[in-house]
Amino acid sequence: MKMLVVILMFVSVLHAQEIDPMVHLQTALHVQEDDTVYAMELYSEVLDLSDDDSARYVAALNRGVLAMRGNEPDLSFAAESLRLAGRFATTQEQRRDAMFNLGHALNRGVDASGQLMMDPEQIGKMISQLKAVERAFLNASRADPEHQESKRNVERTRKQIQQLEDLKEQIEQQQQEQQQQQGENGEQGGESQSMSDQLQDLADQQREQGQESESASQSQQPNQQERAEQQEKLSDQTQQANQQLEEQQQGDEQTEQDLQDAIEAQQQAQEAIERGDNETAAEKQQEAADALERAAQRMRESEQEQESEQQQGEQPGQPSEQVGEDGEPIDELAQQLLDKERDERERRQVYRATGRPVQVKEDW
Numbered sequence: 001m002k003m004l005v006v007i008l009m010f011v012s013v014l015h016a017q018e019i020d021p022m023v024h025l026q027t028a029l030h031v032q033e034d035d036t037v038y039a040m041e042l043y044s045e046v047l048d049l050s051d052d053d054s055a056r057y058v059a060a061l062n063r064g065v066l067a068m069r070g071n072e073p074d075l076s077f078a079a080e081s082l083r084l085a086g087r088f089a090t091t092q093e094q095r096r097d098a099m100f101n102l103g104h105a106l107n108r109g110v111d112a113s114g115q116l117m118m119d120p121e122q123i124g125k126m127i128s129q130l131k132a133v134e135r136a137f138l139n140a141s142r143a144d145p146e147h148q149e150s151k152r153n154v155e156r157t158r159k160q161i162q163q164l165e166d167l168k169e170q171i172e173q174q175q176q177e178q179q180q181q182q183g184e185n186g187e188q189g190g191e192s193q194s195m196s197d198q199l200q201d202l203a204d205q206q207r208e209q210g211q212e213s214e215s216a217s218q219s220q221q222p223n224q225q226e227r228a229e230q231q232e233k234l235s236d237q238t239q240q241a242n243q244q245l246e247e248q249q250q251g252d253e254q255t256e257q258d259l260q261d262a263i264e265a266q267q268q269a270q271e272a273i274e275r276g277d278n279e280t281a282a283e284k285q286q287e288a289a290d291a292l293e294r295a296a297q298r299m300r301e302s303e304q305e306q307e308s309e310q311q312q313g314e315q316p317g318q319p320s321e322q323v324g325e326d327g328e329p330i331d332e333l334a335q336q337l338l339d340k341e342r343d344e345r346e347r348r349q350v351y352r353a354t355g356r357p358v359q360v361k362e363d364w
Contacts, residue, residue: 021045021046021049021050021052021055022055024042024043024045024046024049025042025043025046025050025055025058025059027042028040028042028043028046028059028062029058029062032062032066036066036069036070039062039063039066040063040066040067043059043060043062043063043066044059044063046058046059047059047060047063047084053088053089053090054088054090056084056088057085057088057089057090057094057098060081060082060084060085060088060098061081061082061085061094061097061098061101063081064077064078064079064080064081064082064084064085064098064101064102064105065078065082065101067081067105068104068105068108073108075105075106075108075109076109078105079102079105079106079109082098082099082101082102082105083098083102083211085097085098085101086098086099086102086139086211086215087211087214087215089215092143092144093143093144095139095140095143095215096140096141096143096144096147096150097140099136099137099139099140099143099150100136100137100140100147100149100150100153102136102140103133103134103136103137103140103150103153103157106129106132106133106136107130107133107157109129110126110129110130110133111125111126111129112126118171120168120171120172120175123164123167123168123171124168124197126164127161127164127165127168127197128197128200128201128204130157130160130161130164131161131201131204132204132208133157134154134157134158134161135204135205135208137150137153137154137157138150138154139208139212141154195241195244195245195299196296196299196300196303198237198241199241199292199293199295199296199299200292200293200296202234202237202238202241202292202296203289203290203292203293203296204289205234206234206262206266206285206288206289206292207285207286207289209227209230209231209234209269209285210269210281210282210283210285210286210288210289211282212227213227213269213273213278213279213281213282213285214278214279214282216278224273224274224276227273227281228270228273228274231266231269231270231273231281231285232270234266235263235266235267235270238259238262238263238266238288238292239263241259242256242259242260242263245259252298252302254298255295255298255299255302258291258292258294258295258298259291259292259295261287261288261291262287262288262289262291262292262295263288265284265285265287265288265291266284266285266288268280268284269281269284269285269288272284
């Protein structure tokens with residue numbers, strides 16, 4: 001994947017101020033190759049001082065691209081800047097560039113450690129991160145249907161997601177079989193984790209919808225019906241998640257309150273979209289995303305507590321004597337060695353079943 005660095009082509013004259021943002025913008029464009037830190041400071045001042053969307057777009061986009069450079073890139077800050085660039089974009093081409101670079105920043109921030117450790121929970125987080133990458137490239141493709149690189153990146157990301165979902169499913173199936181053999185019930189933890197993943201994914205999608213409403217309020221894009229349908233779908237999914245929590249009695253009182261707050265904000269956002277009030281819709285969508293994210297975090301903490309309690313409960317008061325194939329007792333050290341050998345054998349079986357792990361590179 002190649003990063004796009006947009007060069008300032010046209011910015012209207014700004015209001016006269018004590019410090020002219022235009023001067024900062026032009027200076028930043030000249031020094032950004034030699035002094036990245038100084039250029040980023042100037043771009044930040046343009047965003048603070050200017051009221052011209054064209055200037056703020058260039059500042060946000062270039063600041064985001066610069067934040068991805070160097071040995072220690074600030075990918076979170078880069079993503080934040082590129083989302084701002086998408087908000088200030090005044091043309092579909094500008095929005096394409098902002099979303100394309102956002103996809104690149106998010107892709108570089110994907111944590112592949114879960115895949116290397118064969119950890120289903122970490123792989124699930126990796127899948128969520130890749131879904132955000134997919135949405136960014138998909139938005140770039142929607143802004144410019146002729147941009148082939150965006151389309152290719154969408155397909156590449158979807159293939160990675162599918163491969164990781166298959167790998168996660170196979171690992172979880174093996175773990176479940178092991179738990180059944182040992183007489184353990186691991187279903188509850190799996191359901192809780194699925195719920196936290198579901199809530200986090202809903203939060204990410206809701207935040208993306210809020211950003212699209214902000215963009216629509218700036219550019220007056222005629223996509224009201226589509227956004228209304230998408231918001232309605234998210235509202236239905238949130239209500240289903242809330243109902244599932246109530247039926248299974250998984251969430252605490254605060255989690256339930258967070259979900260109720262999200263549902264209420266979503267309803268208000270739906271009403272605002274239908275009457276064409278994009279600014280209010282964006283505000284309520286962000287409120288809903290915040291509430292969903294709080295609920296997801298509390299569910300994640302609850303899962304960790306349950307896992308810790310299960311691990312403590314699994315420790316017997318008196319160690320039972322285990323025997324080997326020859327009927328002789330196995331001491332503790334020997335059992336540890338046997339367990340380690342079994343784990344390594346199971347790991348090799350997973351690799352043989354799935355092939356080589358999917359490699360998520362920093363660049364396409």
